[in-house]
Amino acid sequence: MRVLVIGSGGREHALCRALAASPLLSKLWCAPGNAGTASVAENLPIGVLDIADLVQFARRNAVDLVLPGPEAPLVAGIADAMAAAGIACCGPSAAAARIEGSKAFTKEICDAAGIPTALWERFDDPDSAREFVRRRGAPIVVKADGLAAGKGVVVAASVAEAEAAITAFMETDLLGEAGRAVVIEECLVGEEVSLFALCDGTTALPLGAAQDHKRVGDGDTGPNTGGMGACSPPPALSPALAEAAMERIIRPALAELARQGTPFRGILFAGLMMTDEGPKLIEFNARFGDPECQALLLRLRSDLLPALLAACDGELAQFSLRWRDEVSIAVVLAARGYPGDPLKGTEIRGLDRAAAVPGVTVFHAATQLLDGRLVASGGRVLTVCATGADLHAARDAAYRAVAAIDWPEGFCRRDIGWRGLAAG
Ligand code: AMP
Ligand code: GLY
DSSP, X not given: OEEEEEEOSHHHHHHHHHHHTOTTOSEEEEEEOOTTGGGTSEEOSOOTTOHHHHHHHHHHTTOSEEEEOSHHHHHTTHHHHHHHXXXXXXXXXXXXXXXXXXXXHHHHHHHHHTOOBOOEEEESSHHHHHHXXXXXXXXXEEEESSOOTTOSEEEESSHHHHHHHHHHHHHSSSSGGGGSXXXXXXXXXXXXXXXXXXXXXXXXXXXXXXXXXOEEETTTEEEEOSOSEEEESOTTSOHHHHHHHIIIIIHHHHHHHHHTTOOOXXXXXXXXXXXXXXXXXXXXXXXXOTTHHHHHHTTBOSOHHHHHHHHHHTOGGGOOOOBOSOEEEEEEEEETTTTSSOOOSOBOBOHHHHHTSTTEEEEESSEEEETTEEEEOSSEEEEEEEEESSHHHHHHHHHXXXXXXXXXXXXXXXXXXXXXXXXX
């Protein structure tokens, strides 16, 4: 099998590493990749949104499977373009990827399929949106309808804050097209977890769950990020609750998308709030989470590649995956300044010592090799992961590895896994 992974983060390094371990693999490329993917795949200088170039490369090089990591190429139609060229792509069509690209579309799917989620309303007109917020009161959640790279959601503690968000999204250029319409919804209370399933259009195979740590600071403080760490399985989601969420949230969504003529193939990611009334959907994504993917794949015992092929072939009903009975943790090392403007070009040393800690795997994200030196080239730079018999063991190993890394310009959260550790 000749496989092309698309993306350049820690998620894609973890995917490349898992695929490289498959006895079915003969050649692996990553576009554009990072210094970590270069050790297990051949990096290609093609951007994730250069879809015509990616299709041309895949065709000329007889690629058997394309695996897009991030959402942008999916929403832009990479799966459709690969399908038109006769190349298997483990990701949804642009039509099915709207489940991530449009909040209103997701809410319509929820209503049509009876999926538990926050009560909501969509607005194209800022005056009506403000009027609704004044009528409903706070706390209340304001979301830009389109993709906004994590900047499109405000959980407003007051009516004034909600009104300011409506103005910023709809009446300034802050988010462009993504902010033309807003979804306003009820504020849910509980712990958040991420649940993943591999889908072939009709069957959903559980891929496990993880808990992300979205705020930049310890104790879940400070601005939102793409994710500063994860642990898997998440202590708040028992196996019984995970199965309930598969049954009430993932499978009905898959069935509804198929009913509408836009079957979902690829990785479906449900962001859940664990409320007193059970798991409720916050959002769907059309891909793996980062850093959740790194934490999940370390627990996967089975070969990932045949599972991805089965998803493309519509054959998941006959498939099962085996998982390690271990806990994993992922600690993101970010460059100072993240999630604002990160410091770039600083040198990182000591990764060999970190990777030598038992149970530890270090994934690269924004890294580059420059004249034999490893340097940071973006915000989230490394994901230091560890597995262990329990959360304490995994946490201790991961932070021992972090301590072995010599990178004064980097930082990480010190409390990844804290909810599970606090719960004992
Ligand atoms: P989203 O982009 O939809 O995942 O929203 C980003 C974050 O906002 C989520 O991870 C939650 O922390 C928060 N959030 C979104 N919707 C709600 C809601 N209805 N109630 C409470 N928090 C929410
Ligand atoms: N870590 C959350 C995400 O990938 O969206």
